[in-house]
Amino acid sequence: MIYRTVGIFAHIDSGKTTLTERILFEAGKISAIGTIEDGNTESDQLQEEIERGISIRTSFHVVPWTTTFGSFEIQLIDTPGHIDFRNQVTDLLPAMETAIVILEAGTVVQSQARLVIEELRKANVPIVFFINKLDRFGEEYLDTLVSLEEILLVPPVSLFQKGKTGGWEYYLENEQVFSKTTKEEILASDEESLLNFWKEENESSFLPRKTLQTGTKEGKIYPVYGGSAKTGEGVKELLNLVLWTGPKETDLVSKSPLLVLSRRTDPQIGRYAVVYPTVSMPVKKAFQILTKSGKKPNDSGKNKNGHSNENKDQEEKTDPNSNGILGLTFFSPETGEAQDMLIKGKLGYLLANEILDMEPGKPVSPVGLASSETERKFNEPALSPFSVVLEPENSSEKEFWLCRLNELVWEDPGYRLELKEETGQIALFGRGELHLEIGIRRISEKTEKKLSFSSINIAKLELFKKMSHKVALEHRAFEDQKSSGALIAVLEDTADFSKHIAFEVSLPEEVKHSIETSFMEACLHGFYGEEVCGLKLRVLSYEMPPGDSQTTLTLLKVAILAGVKECFPSNTYLVGPLTEIEVMVDADHLGVVLSDLSRRNAKVVSIFEAVAGKSHLKANASAENLLGFSGALRNMTKGIGISWERTAFTSEFYAVLKE
Template structure:
């Protein structure tokens, strides 16, 4: 087994159709991992092995595989590019030591590219930028480099140059082997900005050896002070070996020791027909062997590992031992969830939060008898993607889920049919709004009847800054309200805020417990579980709430003759946007638009521009709705404002 001294963990990221899966397939082929090349269009690639991925030709899950190049074992995670599957991307980011960001040489920097880039920078992950599809009509490497510098970073620099482009593209040449190309001076200048020795040699006209320059690039790339740019055409296999060389040369090896206390994180859950539930784990410290019992510190439970499988596409082998720095799938962990930490937290990076489900839909099934099976299937799917956030309303026999977009619904429908042999449909997607307090106010609840019970709470509720979430604290002394009762109140606050006055989640507020009282005889801790939602809702009824709606960043590209029509449409949809930019005969418009008014616009735009107009979007933020916008959601369960009925329902005494 190779040690972590000869290992890389690398994620492949890009906007949809930039060529991630094709690039991964070429790496597997040219490294000798597979004997023949698969094809995205025919559904024969190693990392798109789900039936739905083969049928649609897109990645919908992050797929782990492995190859060996220059005596280095490289774990590669090929991630989805479509915005509907951003949750898969964010979970993969957490366990990577390095990244390859692929950018199409024709389309350039796209919205998803920017979203991933900002997440990579937040986590400080060393990144190679690979400009793909240089053989395509419209490819322009210099224009794309200018876009990268303008929209992503000034700290990027080419380490090779392309031999031609479009139909003349034949290959790439390293700048370390050709110091006469104009890119070479850019490279040396970029390195010299961070290294005085290179600057001195450059100014004095002294020769800079390839080994020295390579060493400096390695250090700067590892510290995220420099981001090397490479070129290629993955569909033809051009530039792939050079890209793998750069992965070994410029992306870091994982840290950690197999002899340290265990520390790992679960980033993916899958189900295998033969092996059952697979928990994909990145180990940052320590080691795990078959039959080991490990502690899940997130859930405070212990479970036994039955097998450790190294997954390579749709195949796997028994690894027997997982060491620090490596990634594998564990069987036997039947209760583990995505994001759970195993052992301890040392060395485990924070979880990036990029994906925000903006739509909610009702699940519908074909046959009444399918209801139990549909519930069970979606409970399993929530294990694999917690952001689905299944709402099972048993009383009404209804299921509701949250999704990123309509493509995700098509994929879920296909998965249900192929994996579970269940035919399901979905109701009309509805936008997920939020609520926030209009003003400050108080909520008081005296839960003292019917006996035995006693819980008195007074909350102060104040509006918070946009994006601040929920801030809760207590100023009540423990002598007035025992600590265990105060802890129960704190645990129930999130639940109490799930449904506000309009039925939406309440956010961006500060809640302070300013008064509390218990009874030495009549009080039970669960009294505060009952009282907290009533006190919070009483407070919200006094403050009032206002609606927040999801806003999207958008980028529209249309032929110039349609520009006036698009600008008129945007005004009607309540969009805000900058002055349009002109590129040759096309108009580019960027800005922010409400999801509620723009859900169908991509279809409309494609229709009246005859396919020549495109719109790409990604989540921006939640912002206040105009006063005339009303949106309510049917409440689940009894409203705590109807206190008598609510108490009876909680006590299971409601007939």
């Protein structure tokens, strides 16, 4: 059996879940095709997914598929399309062998598809494109191909065409009906093969097929099929093409034999991770590798039973409930049975335990073992500036809610918790408005306990204006008998959100430390009450007066706190995260949407007409102004408007807020 891990990626509402449902049906895994409208698809199981009609978390499916060139077990992964759940996409990339990217006919390549194409190419994952919804838009896909070429910077190879008697013809299934030009487009990625093809002058040459196989794997060819996930046209052919193309070779990226794709919680078995074995080996040996260089169980030197770990046989005792070493249970997702062997490329479930870290997108590693630079190849996106404050209505139920929140964070590390010690409240950070809204709904399901939560908080900063301001800082006390000494410095802006101190004079370490700490403290609360960023303090001179040094340093701290703060009222301005938004609506709804965006002080970047009376617009605005826009859009367009939002807060990407 040949195992192939295949991910399905696309912009929101392009048909990922519909395609997954059709593939499961064609493979005989389900007897009837579910629909998003009816809320009965195999991929969307969460109540929030069913109610909203969107995918919230990654789903995994095992699909047997037989071709003329072999029998396969496809490990099909349906990914969320909304940007708030992007981390679930990036977590899969280290183990992804082949990607299907769905494009929607009748429009250009949309933003989330563009982003995922870039990420897949960066991760060297072979890509097969599928232009969906041809049952609705017919042959109106030329704009899609042109747009795709602009992104790839090389022409994609269209390997489907309209048949003479209707329907669509596909290259692998009917190669002889395709022109010599199409075959030359395939061979253009390999000059030697193209020259040999011309020498052969043989229309039945196997060279184009072979080049298609290797060229896609090497990222030199980007094949395109088209059809309809809804009707099933082109879906079988798409799977054959995906399996014909060469997969990415997933190497052992560290000493760990397992990569984590996702984490789950099951009522029966508890926490577990979906993992990808990078090598074939016994489970027992894998556990030995994982714990060899890390923290051993009970590193006090005693084993689980309190005896010395000198007895190696006892330490490697087999758990009666597991086919592996004590502490490692690896089992099959199809049968639920514990496994003795890891098989390279065959996904499995690994039960969580106290001695192993199972961070999505990274190798399984011993607890406390720092990740290497290689293991950090796929960096996590920056934490979102969105948060809510949570508080149980009954203080005795705090542990209950913390338990639920920790389960949420376990499944999706895109969330983050912070306990506010001064108030006893809990802050939940998420990647966006939708992300937080769904997180709260998920933890509140199936319980009568009540949880109060604030409106969404959005991060703000005060940014130091572009300037250079010389200051003389001094503070006197005890009837002017004591002085901090005169500190001459320059306050100036930086190129980013950072804060720096530069000493252009030699000073004792305790003086430098006092200046640094008081400067940072002064920046915690600016004129508008927010943290002040983007400034630098250059210390030009300071002469410490004689007398008690401790008193002098205390007065110096007061001088800096007061002096720096005096500069903030006229020299800082409020900034916050900026949101880029794309909206697809019927043309007759465009006016009311534009009006709503105008009220939110959004800047419209572009508007163009798509097919079938659809309008596509791009705009940007401060994130705080766009809170609630998605819900408003659904109301304005009677539920058929689609929006995609990307929010960031960096020194290059921010909005200036009203002061």
